[in-house]
Amino acid sequence: MSDFEVLKDKACMLKIGKSDYQALRDHGEETYPHECCGVLLGRTEGEDRAVTSIVRCGNTRTDSPQNRYHIDPRELIAIERQGRERGDDIVGFYHSHPDHPARWSPTDLAEAHWIGCSYVITSVQNGVAQTTNSFVLVGKDETEKRLEDEKITVISEVAGKIAEPKRSA
Amino acid sequence: MKINIPTPLRPYAEKKDTVDVQAKTVGDALTGLTAKHPELRRHLYTDEGKLRAFVNVYLNDEDVRYLQQESTPVGEGDTISIVPSIAGGKFSS
Numbered sequence: 001m002s003d004f005e006v007l008k009d010k011a012c013m014l015k016i017g018k019s020d021y022q023a024l025r026d027h028g029e030e031t032y033p034h035e036c037c038g039v040l041l042g043r044t045e046g047e048d049r050a051v052t053s054i055v056r057c058g059n060t061r062t063d064s065p066q067n068r069y070h071i072d073p074r075e076l077i078a079i080e081r082q083g084r085e086r087g088d089d090i091v092g093f094y095h096s097h098p099d100h101p102a103r104w105s106p107t108d109l110a111e112a113h114w115i116g117c118s119y120v121i122t123s124v125q126n127g128v129a130q131t132t133n134s135f136v137l138v139g140k141d142e143t144e145k146r147l148e149d150e151k152i153t154v155i156s157e158v159a160g161k162i163a164e165p166k167r168s169a
Numbered sequence: 170m171k172i173n174i175p176t177p178l179r180p181y182a183e184k185k186d187t188v189d190v191q192a193k194t195v196g197d198a199l200t201g202l203t204a205k206h207p208e209l210r211r212h213l214y215t216d217e218g219k220l221r222a223f224v225n226v227y228l229n230d231e232d233v234r235y236l237q238q239e240s241t242p243v244g245e246g247d248t249i250s251i252v253p254s255i256a257g258g259k260f261s262s
Contacts, residue, residue, distance in 0.1 A: 036260070067258050067260035068257070068258035068260050069258050070256040073252040073254065074227070074230055077173075077250045080175075090175070091176065100259040106256065107257050107258050108258065110257075111223070111256040112257060113223050113255075114253055115174070116177050141211065164171075
C-alpha cells in the first residue's frame with residue numbers, strides 16, 4: 001500500500017443530517033455580516049464524528065462580531081448537560097466567515113483547543129451561504145495541534161441515504 | 170463531588186466523562202483529578218504550574234475566576250466543569 005493510500009484511509013469524516021447542515025448554513029446568513037457560532041452534538045465513530053443535532057449559540061464577541069466569535073462557557077455547560085442526557089457528546093463547533101473563504105484562519109487555529117473535534121466553517125458572501133468546509137483539530141497537545149481537512153457527508157433523513165452537499169467545495 | 174471532563178481530555182482520563190473526587194476546595198478537586206489521571210496535568214497546567222489561560226473552570230454555573238479561584242470551597246453535591254474555550258474567527262492580525 002502506498003503512503004497516499006494510507007493517508008486516504010485515515011482521512012476523517014463528519015456525518016451530518018441534511019436539515020442540520022442546512023440550519024448551520026442558514027444561521028450564517030441570518031447573522032451576516034456578523035459571524036455566527038454553534039455546537040455540534042453527536043457521537044464519535046472511530047475517527048469520524050456523526051452529528052445528531054446542532055445547537056445555535058450567541059456570539060459573545062460583541063466588540064468585533066464581524067470577524068471574531070466566542071461561545072459563553074456557561075452556554076456550553078448547558079449544551080453538554082443536554083447532550084449527556086441523550087447519550088450525546090460535543091463533537092464539534094461551527095461558525096461563519098462573512099465575505100471570506102471557508103478556510104480556517106490563524107485565529108481559528110490559535111483559539112481551537114478541542115482536539116479530536118470538528119470545526120465547521122461556512123463562507124457567507126453578500127448574505128448568501130456559499131462553501132461549507134470542515135476541519136478536524138488533531139495533534140497530541142497545544143504545541144503540535146493542527147487543523148486538517150475532513151470530508152462532510154450529508155445524510156438525507158428522508159431516504160436515510162447519503163446526499164452530497166450541493167454547494168460544498 | 171463530580172468533575173465533568175470535556176471530550177478532548179477524556180483520552181487522558183480513561184475515557185471517562187466524569188470523575189468523582191473528595192475535595193474541600195476547587196484546587197483540591199483539581200489536584201485529586203490529576204493525581205488519579207496524571208496525563209491530564211500537562212493539558213490543564215502550564216510548565217510553571219498555572220492553569221492554562223484557555224481552560225475555564227466552572228463550579229456549577231459560576232466561573233471560579235470570579236469566585237475565590239482555586240480556594241473556592243466545594244461541597245459534596247457540587248459539580249466542576251472543565252471547559253476549554255471556544256473561539257476564533259476570520260480575523261488575522
